[in-house]
Amino acid sequence: MTATALWPTYDHPDDLPAIEAVPLDSRGLPASTYHLLVRAADLWPDRTALTVLPDAARWREPVRRTYSNLIADVHRAANALHAAGIRRDDAVALMSPNCDELVTATLAAQVTGIAAPINPGLSGEHIAELLRRSGARVLVAAGADLDPSAWATASALAESGAIDTLLVLRPTGAGPAVPLPSISGARVAYLTDAAADYAAAHFTGAPPAAHDLATLFHTGGTTGAPKLAAHTHANQVANAWMIGANSLLDDDSTIFAALPLFHVNALIVTLLAPMLRGQNVVWAGPLGYRDAALYGELWRIVEHYRLAAMSAVPTVYAVLAQCPVDADISSLRACLVGASILPAAVRTGFESRTGARLLEGYGLTEATCASARSFTTTVRPGAVGQRLPYQQIKAVRIDEDGRWTDVPAGDVGILVISGPTVFAGYVIGRDVSGPVLDGLGKVVDGWLDTGDLGRVDSDGFVHLTGRAKDLIIRGGHNIDPAVIEDALLTHDDVTGAAAVGRPDIHAGEVPVAYVTLVPGTVVSEDKLLAWATEQVPETAAAPKSVTVLDALPVTDVGKPYKLALRADAARRVAESALASVTGIDHIDAIVEDGSVVVTVAAAAGAAVGPALDRYPLVWRLEATA
Template sequence: MLNLAVMLEDAAGTTPGRVAIVSGEHQLTYRQLNAMAGQVANLLVSRGITKGDKVALSCPNVEWFPAVYYGILKAGAVVVPLNVLLKSSEIAYHLTDADAKAYFCFEGGTELPLGREGWAAFGDTDGCEHFFLMTSGEAADNAAPSPEGAETIANALAGQPSTFDTVVTEPGDSAVILYTSGTTGRPKGAELTHANMTFNALTGHRLFGEVEHDVHLISLPLFHSFAQTVQMNVGLASGSTLVLMPRFDARGALTLMEHLEVTFFAGVPTMYWALLNEDVADMDLSVATKNLRIAVSGGAALPVEIHRKFTKTCGLPIREGYGLSETSPLATFSPLGVQARPGSIGRPVWGVEINLVAPDWTPVEPGQTGEIAVRGHNVMKGYYRRPEATAEVMRDGWLRTGDLASRDEDGWLYIVDRTKDMIIRGGFNVYPREIEEVLLSHPAVSLAAVVGVPHDSHGEEIKAYIVRAPGADITEDTLIAWARSTMAGYKYPRHVEFRDALPMNATGKILKRELRLAGAAAGSQ
């Protein structure tokens, strides 16, 4: 017997009166959150949902997400969290691909018309039999009228008992299906077991240090593996208070950190960049972050310059980790108790092995760059109903990640770049991250993204998309000349485009695919 729902149930048994969730003006104790999850489980069972059935969830960071998530697990079903920015046709694809039998969807009003999109998708899906519409707090007051025929969560849960005997599941049973972003082809569902998710949460709890009580600010979307494991599951396993922020903005995050005495923050690099940006220059970061005991970065390689600035401003080093949906996600981490190494994603976490391999799966020589391959308790079963896609990335328990890295003599790993982001210019391999690190050291550069664009003779040429630092008026020619004097001749960008902002996905990761498409649309240089 192993069920991920134990994360919540144990905390509800040991600290029932402690605040588990802060969502706007609403608070839930562990007892109340567990009771809500129990009602959801009873509802699902009453509608014929059985062990192993898939139940989809579209919900921003509000109290309904953990309540429904753990309720699905209690019922022995499999949680399928969906990106809240998906449109109806995309939702319908996910519901069909996952064989979802039920769908919980949040209605957020005009700013997030998710309920309408979800209801339209539900109508286009044959196998999904139950649709539950959720609202919360202020969103409930501002939400559009429920689509005709949709069942509201309030009506569905009315009369459902709050106690529930969790369905017996085994370690190898599926707990969660997390869909990849679909950067190559249509999104695929990474099928993760109760053992994958439980061990990853407990490993994180051990890594982050056991304290009497943490307060997590969760501004990363909970549908993503980063926030889901590193903050929600780890936080509940440790009896922490989770402060839910539906949409990240730097000023709001700093205000919550200060007023609610937040001790744990996790973000992607662009979030740390935003915290250091001119938009919050009137706020004292050292005061707002004074209660932070740990700051975690993941989701993309953290630029050394951002790490340096944050440490200098806040007096706290950022602990960088690495993983992906297919690894639950924690695979490496920069451990507490030792000096942080800016630029490094740390070492493999407990129970996980890392190899750096060549395209034929053979390990590369020490000191050489290779593709990260992961083996351990965190690696997925495979892609749901996609044995061919699974076979492409998995062999003998090892998972190829698509990320290139090097390793120092102490075993610390350093991301070089994504294999798909590497630029081949005139036969030379060029790694965009290396160029971005150099560009970010220029005082006029606030944010940088480097991609390859088509070139008639070189195959690819190097282009940098730049957000200027506040007040900077540097020109394209000036920045290119500086880069040329700083980098090898085959590395420096020949083209620079200044933008007010760079495209990002829901987790704050820069969308280089869009930038590459923009460069390709401009034609060969």
């Protein structure tokens, strides 16, 4: 397979038919993420694979590893896991902020068994449930010097008997390690020490096959703890190729990574895709984009490392739009953005400040990562991108009896996706063969119900119009509204609760809640807010407001109708944003085709746009009578 066949020209929407004229199976892709790493080490042994920064302040003091270094470290760690009893259908949990060793541990877990990354910010109860569902008895976790909170959680899990082995990670570039405490009933060791004496030249077990599970990613569900979505090696390699096949970048391009490795974007977009091209990835410190110091240094980091691409959520670009460009950032060619709606004002502010284009994309964990991309060569206003090669996206109407009917191109419906990136299913249990998977109604005849409302035009460009599902996405972080609702319902005076997302300048959206009370009782909204804040299992899910209603809205058949609450939340945001604007006659929010639209009646010349364009909402100006 020639380099041209593996990497076709792909910088314009019109390239899609020619790309798909060659079957994906004919492109010679590696069988697994392990074979992907082996290929990179064989082709580019001396190229830098990873440049990991200790933190934003010490960006000039990175730890570097070549592809040959990386595969040797992965082999040692994988062989250590294999010796510890991990086999192909066993999960290895990973709970740590980003660091040099976490990359090794994640790849090694996929070589030996199944990687199960966990967000350290989840509640201890949810983390324990994820461990139970995955069946993981080995946990790779941050030590006290890397993340004290994660270490406390990991230690408690080991002490409770939830895990048998605790392998500890250290900060990037750390000095000598301190002795680890012993925990009764569990083996505790630093990962580097545990792996030091194992073979570096090869993996002693059987390598994974394309159909084997590679990763279990937790993703927001509709009730209880997050669900575990299973990816096969074939899912991940195919999606990595689709992302890597971007003619805007070449093999010498350097990629910036600052999203956490428990998120699919970090693994697929900034680890596996660059590895297919032999590219160097500069990893930010453990806090990533949450490190306030990073924003004051980022343009100098771009100049120093000649960064060509980065991937982030809209809130990151909103902050960067306010940062003076104090360095040469001409190398920056691809600024990828996704996870939530990109406000027009953020795009305008960032692009005018930097001269770099923001390229929207669309995807979800159940479709591995990315399903649509944008182009610098073609601007399609209002679209999040064109479908990626070998994936199909269409809009359907789902009737009450569950029957799917295709809607015409350009019409709004539920977006559904098919192709090689559709996940293997959710983990619903375990048997002697490993995880038991079920699509839980999300996959019908190979098509994945995304839960998103949108339309697909005749060129395959996707236009999002709303979310049929109830997830609240705060700065790219999925929040299950049931977590907030359950917390409020524990209050003796609350009879009903519903949580929705409210448009927010900084986070895309933040959670707000609406409740009904026992007749005759009076509870202040401030007290209800304090109650919810104390009861929810994670800080990010704490609602920003609680509003008391006489009744929660329902549909004609009595089902909860959250779109009405989203409309109310959007109206309140618009009223606050326009409070100081003269000439406003009336503000409302309506539901059109399943989407919320803010309507503003105002006198000619009223400065509505500057106030509302800062928010990720759809608004329409109407003339006053």
